[in-house]
Each structure stands twice: as C-alpha cells, then as structure tokens.
Amino acid sequence: MPKVIRINMTDLSVRIDEAPAAWAGLGGRALTSTVVAAEVPPTCHPLGPNNKLVFAPGLLSGTAAANAGRMSAGAKSPLTGTIKESNAGGTCGRMLGRLDIKAIIIEGQPAATDTWYNIRISNEGVVVEPETETVGLNNFAVLESVAKRYGEDKGVITIGSAGENLMMISNISTRDPEGKLRSFGRGGLGAVMGSKRVKFITIDQEGTRPVPLVDSAAFKAANMIFTKALKDHPVSGQGLPTYGTAVLVNILHEIGGLPTRNFTSGQCEHHDMISGEHMYDTIVARGGEPTHGCSIGCVIQCSQVYNDKDGKYLTSGFEYETIWAYGADCLINNLDLIAECDNVMDDLGVDSIETPVMFGVAMEAGLLKFGDGMEVLRMLREEIGKATPLGRILGGGTGHVGKTYGVTRVPVVKNQAIPAYDPRSVKGIGVTYATTTQGADHTAGYAVATNVLNVGGKVDPLSNEGQVELSRNLQIATAAIDSTGLCLFIAFPALDIAECLPAAVDMLNARFGGKLTMDDVVGLGKTVLKLEHEFNLAAGIGPEQDRLPEFFELEAIAPHNVKWDMDQKELATFWNF
Amino acid sequence: MWITVKLFANFRENRFKEARRQYPPGTTVGDVATDLEIDPGLIGMIFIHGRAAELDRVLGEDDVLALFPLLGGG
Numbered sequence: 001m002p003k004v005i006r007i008n009m010t011d012l013s014v015r016i017d018e019a020p021a022a023w024a025g026l027g028g029r030a031l032t033s034t035v036v037a038a039e040v041p042p043t044c045h046p047l048g049p050n051n052k053l054v055f056a057p058g059l060l061s062g063t064a065a066a067n068a069g070r071m072s073a074g075a076k077s078p079l080t081g082t083i084k085e086s087n088a089g090g091t092c093g094r095m096l097g098r099l100d101i102k103a104i105i106i107e108g109q110p111a112a113t114d115t116w117y118n119i120r121i122s123n124e125g126v127v128v129e130p131e132t133e134t135v136g137l138n139n140f141a142v143l144e145s146v147a148k149r150y151g152e153d154k155g156v157i158t159i160g161s162a163g164e165n166l167m168m169i170s171n172i173s174t175r176d177p178e179g180k181l182r183s184f185g186r187g188g189l190g191a192v193m194g195s196k197r198v199k200f201i202t203i204d205q206e207g208t209r210p211v212p213l214v215d216s217a218a219f220k221a222a223n224m225i226f227t228k229a230l231k232d233h234p235v236s237g238q239g240l241p242t243y244g245t246a247v248l249v250n251i252l253h254e255i256g257g258l259p260t261r262n263f264t265s266g267q268c269e270h271h272d273m274i275s276g277e278h279m280y281d282t283i284v285a286r287g288g289e290p291t292h293g294c295s296i297g298c299v300i301q302c303s304q305v306y307n308d309k310d311g312k313y314l315t316s317g318f319e320y321e322t323i324w325a326y327g328a329d330c331l332i333n334n335l336d337l338i339a340e341c342d343n344v345m346d347d348l349g350v351d352s353i354e355t356p357v358m359f360g361v362a363m364e365a366g367l368l369k370f371g372d373g374m375e376v377l378r379m380l381r382e383e384i385g386k387a388t389p390l391g392r393i394l395g396g397g398t399g400h401v402g403k404t405y406g407v408t409r410v411p412v413v414k415n416q417a418i419p420a421y422d423p424r425s426v427k428g429i430g431v432t433y434a435t436t437t438q439g440a441d442h443t444a445g446y447a448v449a450t451n452v453l454n455v456g457g458k459v460d461p462l463s464n465e466g467q468v469e470l471s472r473n474l475q476i477a478t479a480a481i482d483s484t485g486l487c488l489f490i491a492f493p494a495l496d497i498a499e500c501l502p503a504a505v506d507m508l509n510a511r512f513g514g515k516l517t518m519d520d521v522v523g524l525g526k527t528v529l530k531l532e533h534e535f536n537l538a539a540g541i542g543p544e545q546d547r548l549p550e551f552f553e554l555e556a557i558a559p560h561n562v563k564w565d566m567d568q569k570e571l572a573t574f575w576n577f
Numbered sequence: 578m579w580i581t582v583k584l585f586a587n588f589r590e591n592r593f594k595e596a597r598r599q600y601p602p603g604t605t606v607g608d609v610a611t612d613l614e615i616d617p618g619l620i621g622m623i624f625i626h627g628r629a630a631e632l633d634r635v636l637g638e639d640d641v642l643a644l645f646p647l648l649g650g651g
Contacts, residue, residue, distance in 0.1 A: 234621065235649035243586060245650030250585050254643045256627045272594070276650075277586060302650070320650050446651050453649050454621055458629070492649045559627055 002102040005126055007119060009196045010049060010108030014126045019102040025514070027059035029085040030483035030528050031103055032074025036083050037531045039105075042538035046078035046188075047166060047195040049109035055096070055157070055201075056104075058485015062097020062211040063219070065507050066227040067487040069093055069295025071174075076539070077187035079168045079354070079397055080414040080439035083535040084187035085482065089294030090174035091203075092155035093485055098208040099123060110197045116164075117197055120150070122204035131199045136161065138347040138385070139173045139181055142200055147179070155203030160349030163190030165387040167395030169350045169358065170194070180316050181346045182294050186416060186441060188397070190349050214513035222506035226490075229500035230299050233493035235455060240302040240489060241291045245320035247276030248420070248448075249327070255452055255461065256559045257425040260328045261370060262360040263411050263418075266425050266557045274327030274335055279306070279318070282335060287311050300489050306339050315343040321442075324420035325356030330363060330370060337373035344380045350395070355380075357417035358398040365405035409551045414439035414541060424552055424562045426451050426461045431471035431566065434546050435574040437532035443488055445475035449495060456495030464566050468574050476577070479532075480525035484508070526577060533575065543572055578602055578638040580609075585645045588615055600636065607632040609642060621647025 002019040026034055032054040044050035053075045060068040071093030077084035096104075104121070118131040133149075134142045138160040146156050155175060162170035170190025171183040213219045231237045239247055249271055252258035256266035272278060283290045289305040294317060308314045318339060326338040345352050359376055362368060368375040383391035393404050398417040402410030411418040416439030423430025428447025436444035447470050451461035459466045474491075481488055486504060494500040501518065508516050536542075552564035583595045592613060600609065606625075610617050610632070622645040623630045636642065 234619075234647040239586065239646065239648040240650065243648070247586060247648050248650040251622065251645060251648060254583070254585075254624050254627055254645075255629075277589065442651060448651065449649060452622070454629075454647065455649055460629070462628075488651070489649075 002100050004103045004105065005101060005121065006105045006107060007126065007128060008108045009106060009110050009117070009198065012117070012128050014128060016126065023102060025524070026483065027061070027102070028056055028070070028072040028087065028483040028485050029074070029479060030524055031056040032072045032085050033083060033528055033532050035103060035105060036074050036076065037535045040076050042076070042535050043540065044076060046076045046081070047191060051076050051192060051195070053106040053189070053192050053196060054103055056102065057093040057096040058483060059508055060511065061093040061485040063213065063507070063511060064297065065223055065486070066230055066297055066299045067490055068485045069297055070485050070487055071096065072482065073172055073184040073189055075189055075192045077189070077439070078191050079188040080416050081539055082414055082439055082541050083437055083532045084189060085438070086184040086186055086189055087482055088174050088182045088184045089298070089487070090155070090176050090182045091296065092157055092174055094296055095155045095203045095205040097211055097485070098205050099203070104201070106196050106198060109195060115197060116199045118199055119201040120204070121201065123207040134199055136164070139349050140347050143175055143179060143181070146200060146202055150202055152179070155205070156200060158200040158349070159190045159193045160347060161385055161387065162348045162350045162395060163194040164199070165392070165395065166191040166194050167350070167384070167392070168397040168400065169354045169395050171349050171351050173346065173349050176294055177296055182317060183346070183352070185351050186353065187439065211511070213511055215510040219507055219510035222503045222510060225499050226503035226507065227299055229493040229497040229503065230490060233497055235492040236300045236489055240300050243276035243280050244290070244302050244304050244318065245276070246279050246318070246323050248320045249275040249324060250277065251452065252324070252421060255425065256557070257422045257452065257461070258324065258328050259411070259420065259422045261331055262329060262364045262409055263422065264409070264555070266422050267559055268328035270333040271328070273333050274323050274338065276320070279335060283307070292316060298487065300487065302489065308336060314339045315346065318342055319352065321420045322352040322356065325353060325360065326373070326376070329360040330356055330376065332371055332373040332376065334373055337377070341373065341376055341380065344377060348380065348385050350384065353419050354397050354417045357411060358394060358401050361398050361402050361407050361410055362394065362405070364409060365401065365407050367405070410549060412440060413548060414545055416440045421448050422557055423548055424557045424564050425560055427464055427566065428459060428461065428467040428470050430548060430564055431467045431571065431574065432475065434548055434571055435471065436475060437529065437536055443478070445471045445478055446488070446491065447471050447474055449492065455492055462560060462562060464570070467566070468570060472574055472577060475529060476522060476525035478525070479528040480521045483524060483528065546571060546574070578636070580636050580639065581641045582609060582613070583641065583643040585643065586648060588644055588646060604636050605632065606630060606634050606636065606642060609636070610644065615644065619646055621645055
C-alpha cells in the first residue's frame with residue numbers, strides 16, 4: 001500500500017501511515033497542494049512551525065513512462081505568501097515511486113536553533129539524526145559528503161547556505177543522475193526547509209522492485225505511442241535536444257519580448273552572443289554535451305553540459321531564463337561568465353530567476369553597474385554566500401531590493417520575479433503572471449507557446465483578445481501535468497499531436513487500473529487550481545494582487561511601443577470556471 | 578527591392594545568419610524560402626519587423642524577414 005511519511009521536527013517523531021484512499025488519484029502538485037491546503041493554516045508564518053514542507057512524486061513516477069522523472073515540493077511560500085508548488089528532475093521522484101512513498105510531509109520546527117538534522121529514507125524506514133558535517137556547506141560539498149558517507153547511488157534533497165540562512169531567493173536542490181544539481185525553483189522553498197532545520201534528505205531505493213502495473217502490456221503500448229509523439233514533434237524531438245531552452249533568446253529578441261536592462265527594452269543588442277545557437281557552437285567546440293537529461297527516462301534531453309574554454313565542467317541545466325536574466329536583463333554579454341554565475345547559484349542553492357532579476361533591480365539602484373558580471377559573481381560568493389548584511393538584502397529577492405533602494409521599476413507579481421518574457425509584447429504570458437496562484441511564473445501557463453511559437457494554435461501576442469481563455473486552458477492543463485510527474489515539455493507535442501495526451505492517460509489507467517478520461521484529467525487540473533486559489537484568498541492574497549506592476553502600464557517598450565493595457569475586470573474573469 | 582533575411586537555429590547551416598538580398602517586387606515569404614532551399618513545411622515561425630506573418634505574405638522594400646524552424650523552450 002502507498003505510504004505517507006510524516007516527520008515532526010518539533011519532537012523528531014516519525015509516522016509512516018497508509019495513504020488515505022482520497023489521495024489515490026493524486027500525485028505531484030495535486031498532492032502537495034492538497035496537503036498544504038488541508039493542513040497548513042493559510043495565515044501562518046511560512047518560516048514558523050505551522051508551515052509544512054511536502055514532497056510528492058508524480059502518479060507515473062518510478063514507472064518506465066518517458067519523461068516521468070519530475071517530483072513536486074510544496075509549502076506556503078515565504079517569498080509570495082501564497083501556496084507554492086515547484087517541481088524538479090533528478091533521481092528522487094523515481095526512487096520514491098519505487099519505494100511506494102506517496103508523500104513526505106515535514107512538519108513542526110525544533111525549539112533549538114543550534115542543531116541541524118539529516119533525514120534518511122529507505123525501505124527499512126526513516127532515520128532522523130543531528131547533522132554537523134555539512135552545516136554551513138554549499139550543495140556540491142553536501143553531495144560529496146553524502147556520497148562518501150552513504151554511497152554514490154542515493155537520491156539527495158539538500159539546501160545550500162542560502163537555505164540555511166532563510167533567504168527568500170533560496171531553492172531546494174536535488175541530485176541528478178550524474179551527481180550534479182537540479183532545483184526546486186521559485187518561492188524560497190529552501191528557506192522553508194532551513195526553517196525546519198533539515199540540511200539534507202537522502203533516499204535509498206535498495207531492495208525495491210519495479211513499480212507494479214495493473215496492465216503492463218497496455219502500459220507498454222501507451223508508452224510507445226507517447227514516446228513516439230515526444231520524438232516526432234520538432235520542438236521536443238529536435239529543437240530542445242539540440243539547442244536547449246536558450247534557443248528562445250533570439251526568438252524573443254526578434255519579436256521584441258526579451259526584457260532588457262531591467263525591463264526597459266524588449267530587445268538586446270548582443271542577443272546573438274547569449275543565444276542558444278551560440279551556446280550550441282560553444283559546447284560542441286569545447287567537448288561538452290549539447291544533449292543531456294535531468295532525469296532517467298527523459299527522451300527530450302533539453303539539458304546540456306557546458307564546459308569552460310579549457311574543456312572543464314562549468315555548468316549544466318543552463319536554462320534560457322538564467323541566460324536571459326544575466327545576459328539581457330543585467331546586460332552581461334559573456335556566456336562563460338553567465339555559466340559561472342549559474343554554477344555558483346546551483347552551489348549556494350539560490351533561484352536562477354529570482355536572483356538575476358534581483359540583480360537587474362540592484363543595477364538600476366546603482367549598487368553595481370549593468371553588465372558587470374565579475375561584480376555579480378563577487379556578490380554571489382562574498383555577500384549572499386556569506387550572508388553579510390548586504391547579502392541578506394540581496395537574498396530577500398527582487399521586491400525586497402526594490403523597496404530597500406526605492407526603485408519603482410520592480411518586475412514582480414506577488415513579490416516573485418517576472419521571468420524572461422515581457423508581458424507588454426507577449427500579453428498571454430502577462431495574464432499567467434497576474435493570475436497564477438504561484439506569483440509570477442511562466443511555467444504555470446506557458447502562453448508563449450501559442451502567442452509566439454505557433455504551438456497549439458496562434459493567438460496574436462500584441463492583442464488582449466483571447467489571452468485570458470488561452471492562459472486559463474494552459475494553467476488547467478499544466479496543473480494536471482504537474483500532478484503526473486511528467487515533464488512540462490510534453491506539452492509541446494501534446495498541443496499538436498492528437499495521440500500524445502490520451503497515451504499519457506492510458507498509462508495512468510494501465511498503472512492503476514482506473515478508467516480515467518481526458519475530461520477527468522482536465523477536471524483534476526481545475527480542482528488543483530481552485531484549491532490553491534482558495535488557500536491564497538484565505539492567506540489574504542486577493543484579486544487586488546492579481547495584477548502586474550504599475551510600470552508596465554506607464555512605460556511603452558521598444559520596438560513595438562506597447563504597454564500593458566489589459567482591463568482588470570477582464571483579468572478577473574480568469575477564475576470563471 | 579532589397580530585404581534583410583535573418584535565419585536561426587539549423588536554418589543557418591550552410592547558409593547565413595543575416596544577409597541583405599535583392600528580390601523582384603511581388604516576392605512572397607514562400608518565394609524567399611524556396612530561393613534559400615528551405616522546405617516551407619519546416620518553417621515554424623515567420624516574423625517581419627518582429628510581427629508574425631504567413632508564407633504568402635508579399636514582401637516590401639527594406640523588410641526584415643526572420644525565419645525560424647519550429648522551436649520551443651521555457
């Protein structure tokens with residue numbers, strides 16, 4: 001029977017229960033959000049004893065389904081004050097699936113603030129022990145220590161110094177199949193783990209057997225159709241494996257949606273130097289890997305290994321949003337420097353969107369110069385990494401730095417940094433930023449696909465017409481996908497290839513023996529969004545916060561000379577479903 | 578008439594990043610693709626001065642045409 005592990009950090013007790021029957025159809029985001037909505041008082045302090053940190057593998061985790069390696073983390077976010085779900089690749093989701101663990105719920109808080117703990121989960125049970133060796137260390141050193149002490153093959157969930165220091169820009173990090181890092185990004189979840197005084201969690205899958213399937217022949221058949229769709233679609237089959245997500249730099253520049261110099265232009269002069277095409281050429285020339293997966297079973301392989309000019313590992317999982325933020329928003333025209341920043345951010349465990357967008361605001365405030373990548377690196381290592389007073393100001397995130405220095409051009413929604421697509425020239429994504437339960441987040445409803453990329457139809461990015469409906473449909477579908485453990489990038493083939501999503505539903509049925517239909521899956525997405533929304537309303541995050549910052553309405557952006565002009569009443573119709 | 582053609586991703590292979598090229602009046606986006614030996618079926622995005630256009634769009638003097646295969650990310 002599926003298990004739920006509850007670890008109470010107040011008294012260090014562990015309970016292993018059978019998962020409630022009502023959770024049978026829930027996984028990933030659906031489950032983390034259900035637990036948070038049901039068990040966390042919406043008005044609690046996110047870093048206090050009443051918040052809970054929930055990890056849940058997806059419904060297909062641990063099976064052979066292609067691209068089912070994502071796992072969700074949820075809590076009340078200290079950055080946004082809203083509910084938060086974040087998912088990442090790595091090895092833990094698959095292991096938890098095999099261990100038949102439906103959720104890990106970390107509750108309470110130790111009274112003593114001088115003790116840290118590690119949690120070790122295996123087929124034998126759960127161990128919670130005081131941790132000293134890795135305290136104060138960053139993520140790569142934690143991985144090394146864990147490998148030495150417990151073996152190379154363990155799944156690891158960890159926080160770096162930023163999480164220990166309860167910074168709002170902190171992430172939770174997790175080990176990927178090659179011993180590098182992936183991140184549960186956005187929302188400051190690292191601080192929640194730090195507030196529970198948990199330095200790391202290890203997962204040991206030894207002694208587990210393959211996940212049982214109710215109908216393995218049907219599962220295999222559906223997985224073949226699903227995999228074929230992923231490989232056949234030009235985006236997931238060719239574009240992403242070759243160029244990674246950074247291929248978007250030139251596209252967004254071309255259409256005037258690449259926020260540049262702290263969101264003062266939609267185009268960046270040196271776009272080609274930070275483009276996916278340039279990155280691909282550089283990786284190949286230096287003997288890196290342009291094509292690389294974040295989890296076992298991934299057939300898209302959008303990640304990469306980026307080496308320095310001497311052919312030595314510099315970073316991996318080098319994403320468009322990171323490259324955009326440092327390259328265009330902070331005007332750093334050197335991809336090697338950006339890669340180094342990415343690696344340092346992975347090590348500290350800070351968010352690769354919140355952090356550089358914050359630096360864009362800090363540059364506008366005059367704390368450092370636009371384009372000064374060396375000073376960014378210094379501030380990351382010496383200020384944020386050492387939690388100096390300035391480091392803590394920067395570590396408070398984009399909104400915090402804006403307030404501290406009196407900047408009015410502060411790109412945040414619900415205090416979370418706006419990512420790499422300007423909402424004035426890609427209006428559909430503006431609707432997502434404003435309305436998602438998560439604070440500004442492009443992944444919550446990726447309207448860029450239909451506004452710009454011609455995937456899933458076409459909706460004019462410069463017109464307000466049809467954007468609310470587009471964002472709503474995408475947000476519902478995303479909430480459902482985030483519950484399966486499937487990577488969100490399956491949405492590209494799913495939007496264009498008719499057999500793709502039904503094959504995923506067939507896999508769910510073959511796994512559990514149910515009779516789910518596509519309508520049921522859409523229904524799950526709606527339910528998740530509504531319970532997240534209700535949590536936010538009860539937390540005091542009402543419709544007046546479903547809006548973009550004022551400067552988007554005041555300042556037109558080049559080259560299309562457009563402002564954000566969506567009627568607030570129209571935006572409010574988002575929740576009519 | 579002169580137009581600027583920008584190519585991206587694998588369309589650049591054995592071609593160019595950006596070029597000023599001369600075409601007769603009445604030339605469409607599709608004609609340019611044919612001229613560059615790009616299969617129109619592989620074109621995912623067409624932008625003229627940063628705005629979406631279709632294959633049958635007739636180009637004008639000094640237009641900036643960008644051609645992308647179907648791509649995505651996020």
